[in-house]
Amino acid sequence: MSRGFRDADETQAMSDQAVADQIERILDRGRDDISVASAEGRCVDCGDEIGQERLMALPSAVRCVRCQAGWEKGPGR
């Protein structure tokens, strides 16, 4: 009779572990993105430093302000 309760507990524990693993993986991915961006710190177009202030405001920035402005205008320059 008590066996049914124990099985339920084990199932609950397993799904808790699965959720914890998933959260861990998502957090790891986020950390990777941030460390890659800050390790680069250089414009992918001209190779100049993007600048600390710009990276602080936009950690995912991959272009300096000048290249970003040109890039946003599009290829029809």
Ligand SMILES: [Zn+2]
């Ligand atoms: Zn640039």
